[in-house]
Amino acid sequence: MSNTRAHVYVTRRLTPAAMTRLSELDAPVVVHPDPERPPTRRELLESVRGAVALVPLLTERVDAELLDAAGEQLRVVANVAVGYDNVDLAETARRGIAVTNTPGVLDEATADLAFGLLLAAARRIVEADRFLRTGRPWAWAPTMFTGLDVSAGATLGIVGLGRIGMAVARRAHAFRMRILATGRRASSPEAADLGVVAATLDEVLERSDVISLHCPLTPQTHHLVGPAELARMKSTALLVNTARGPVVDEAALVDALRSGSIAGAALDVFEDEPQLHPGLRELDNVVIVPHIGSAGAATRDAMGLLAVDNVAAVLAGRPPLTPVEP
Numbered sequence: 001m002s003n004t005r006a007h008v009y010v011t012r013r014l015t016p017a018a019m020t021r022l023s024e025l026d027a028p029v030v031v032h033p034d035p036e037r038p039p040t041r042r043e044l045l046e047s048v049r050g051a052v053a054l055v056p057l058l059t060e061r062v063d064a065e066l067l068d069a070a071g072e073q074l075r076v077v078a079n080v081a082v083g084y085d086n087v088d089l090a091e092t093a094r095r096g097i098a099v100t101n102t103p104g105v106l107d108e109a110t111a112d113l114a115f116g117l118l119l120a121a122a123r124r125i126v127e128a129d130r131f132l133r134t135g136r137p138w139a140w141a142p143t144m145f146t147g148l149d150v151s152a153g154a155t156l157g158i159v160g161l162g163r164i165g166m167a168v169a170r171r172a173h174a175f176r177m178r179i180l181a182t183g184r185r186a187s188s189p190e191a192a193d194l195g196v197v198a199a200t201l202d203e204v205l206e207r208s209d210v211i212s213l214h215c216p217l218t219p220q221t222h223h224l225v226g227p228a229e230l231a232r233m234k235s236t237a238l239l240v241n242t243a244r245g246p247v248v249d250e251a252a253l254v255d256a257l258r259s260g261s262i263a264g265a266a267l268d269v270f271e272d273e274p275q276l277h278p279g280l281r282e283l284d285n286v287v288i289v290p291h292i293g294s295a296g297a298a299t300r301d302a303m304g305l306l307a308v309d310n311v312a313a314v315l316a317g318r319p320p321l322t323p324v325e326p
């Protein structure tokens with residue numbers, strides 16, 4: 001790239017509102033031209049060269065190689081996501097590059113999806129939809145597609161009662177669920193108001209009818225739910241994952257769903273996105289959606305706008321609005 005002025009490189013076309021805000025930046029903006037797919041690694045390494053700011057999505061790995069390719073003038077990486085497991089924070093810190101994320105603006109949308117998945121799995125909505133589309137004869141029957149009674153005192157276990165976990169707890173409280181949760185906020189007055197009981201991971205695994213994951217992906221949470229944890233869950237329990245795919249050992253999950261060691265799962269995220277573990281697609285007791293947790297239209301606007309505002313702040317010499325602290 002033969003820039004006379006360093007550019008802002010955006011790895012994917014954002015929503016129209018965010019694109020307009022990008023055009024107001026005091027720097028040239030280069031957007032990956034294909035709206036249908038992320039840039040290849042090669043395209044990424046080429047396009048980032050000479051950039052003063054990078055606006056990646058969670059599909060882009062921001063590591064030493066990419067930062068080297070960008071060059072010393074790079075000042076900010078404004079991730080369009082609250083999770084930042086795709087960014088090597090040690091490398092950005094070492095180079096003095098600011099990293100920002102989009103906390104808070106996607107809590108309600110992601111909690112809506114998590115709760116929608118919970119209900120879909122509990123009441124077998126997708127399975128019943130698939131059945132009806134076969135055209136097979138049917139009549140109302142007492143045992144047809146029976147599932148978990150969510151509002152009759154079922155226990156929800158929240159792993160990671162942070163911003164999104166708390167938004168899920170508010171929904172569960174309205175559904176009169178019992179709520180167990182891990183994380184520091186599980187002992188807060190706000191949690192107590194929702195009837196949340198602080199618990200260890202083992203207690204959540206053993207006592208919950210539905211477990212919903214809301215922790216970040218870190219080296220500590222990689223495969224947090226593996227064969228041993230799945231074995232601790234009730235055979236009637238359901239697992240909902242809207243956190244990050246690698247938090248769950250997907251091969252072990254497929255085994256557990258196949259053998260009936262747990263009753264079902266609902267997944268927005270996958271260990272090797274966009275690939276699914278062999279066999280997962282074929283299972284009837286799993287609901288799968290393609291990482292749409294934050295996909296509310298207004299939420300996607302807010303995420304893009306916040307990312308662009310973070311770039312604007314750094315380029316203007318102000319502190320970023322939502323910095324990620326290494």
Ligand code: NAP
Nearest residue numbers: 083110160161162163164183184215216220242243293294
């Ligand atoms: P947050 O407010 O930082 O909350 C994270 C929670 O995870 C906190 O309760 C934290 O506990 C807990 N936690 C941290 N490390 C843990 C560990 N090693 N083991 C168990 N729990 C741990 O984050 P958030 O904004 O709610 O977002 C949570 C995650 O959701 C993001 O990191 C992202 O990966 C995912 N997400 C997915 C989508 C989607 O589209 N599916 C959308 C948005 C976010 P403490 O408070 O005790 O530290």
